[in-house]
């Protein structure tokens with residue numbers, strides 16, 4: 001898969017039991033809704049539609065959760081890829097609070113997946129430079145502005161948990177948790193089928209055409225006639241629906257998993273991230289292995305020496321890890337809109353979209369599935385809260401170059417912040 005941004009065997013595939021592939025779509029079918037894309041967005045949408053008694057067929061090009069949904073970091077927390085400060089600046093404090101509330105509903109939806117899917121609790125967010133006043137203020141803003149449970153930790157407390165000279169003050173979010181995303185996807189698919197949804201794998205959609213009041217969705221071997229079509233293809237199927245396809249920018253990011261480790265530098269079982277803008281995040285998982293994510297590029301091919309690069313990052317933060325062997329390393333593709341917020345909406349003709357969740361897609365894909373399913377099944381219009389974040393052209397290759405320069409600029413600012421802090 002190199003070149004498509006989804007390269008390398010994942011620890012998730014090695015530890016989830018996905019079972020045999022479902023049959024592709026063959027022949028002519030009819031449903032009220034055709035969902036395109038079997039990532040977490042499509043699966044949640046299909047499940048919630050089926051639960052509401054709506055007939056639904058989901059078409060996935062390859063295997064379910066083959067994209068970002070089955071290969072992400074697994075950290076679930078409230079909020080969006082965009083900071084709440086920027087969201088509030090755009091829509092005002094009240095609308096921002098309502099959006100945050102929806103993102104929290106997404107988090108709580110995922111939490112219901114329960115044991116087997118949930119692997120750990122809590123999230124420690126560490127500064128890579130010392131700024132106690134700024135960290136305290138950020139925690140207070142989330143507590144007071146958004147009712148977010150959160151605790152401030154001094155440097156000494158932080159280093160009790162993550163013993164690195166690179167880390168200073170931190171915040172602890174007890175409402176966040178860590179999941180096995182592929183097991184989560186498998187459980188959503190099973191629940192959707194139990195509720196009556198039909199799921200086809202190996203069924204890339206080639207085209208969608210209008211036929212009277214309906215839409216006809218065509219694959220190589222079959223067709224679905226449906227009153228509603230929901231595009232849940234992220235950055236992997238941008239040619240299908242032009243208004244959202246051209247608004248989504250593919251961004252590659254990476255995860256590695258070490259051999260089982262005996263170490264005494266990471267002493268928490270919570271998820272940890274740091275303040276680098278294209279930052280590191282990690283957590284100890286089964287058998288004492290370290291799952292480490294980080295690095296963001298718009299180059300969708302896998303760097304040749306990905307495992308070594310991830311190891312260098314780990315050891316630069318925790319020299320005490322020695323030279324851990326990397327057992328798994330992989331890349332995945334996210335989709336971002338220019339405003340870093342999800343694109344959720346409909347055009348009034350039965351075409352709906354839910355995409356561009358960026359690096360904050362676990363709670364927000366659940367939220368989007370709920371919103372779109374309620375819109376179709378019950379004419380609920382809460383999804384319109386995302387109207388201020390409409391699809392805008394992401395700039396094609398030029399947009400990609402601009403984002404890449406933006407990342408380099410962010411990396412430079414990270415280095416400057418840290419150098420300043422080091423005196």
Ligand SMILES: Cc1cc2nc3c(=O)[nH]c(=O)nc-3n(C[C@H](O)[C@H](O)[C@H](O)COP(=O)(O)OP(=O)(O)OC[C@H]3O[C@@H](n4cnc5c(N)ncnc54)[C@H](O)[C@@H]3O)c2cc1C
Nearest residue numbers: 037039040041061067069072073074075205237332361362
């Ligand atoms: C490495 C990595 C780490 C991440 N870490 C985190 C994290 O820790 N926390 C967090 O909240 N988020 C994280 N994310 C983001 C999160 O994984 C995504 O935002 C989310 O999974 C997007 O889900 P999706 O269903 O919209 O898209 P995808 O999972 O990309 O699914 C889209 C699906 O559409 C299918 N498709 C495309 N074209 C067609 C077609 N023509 N016909 C049929 N099907 C088609 C694809 O095959 C794919 O299965 C991470 C992402 C990556 C890549």
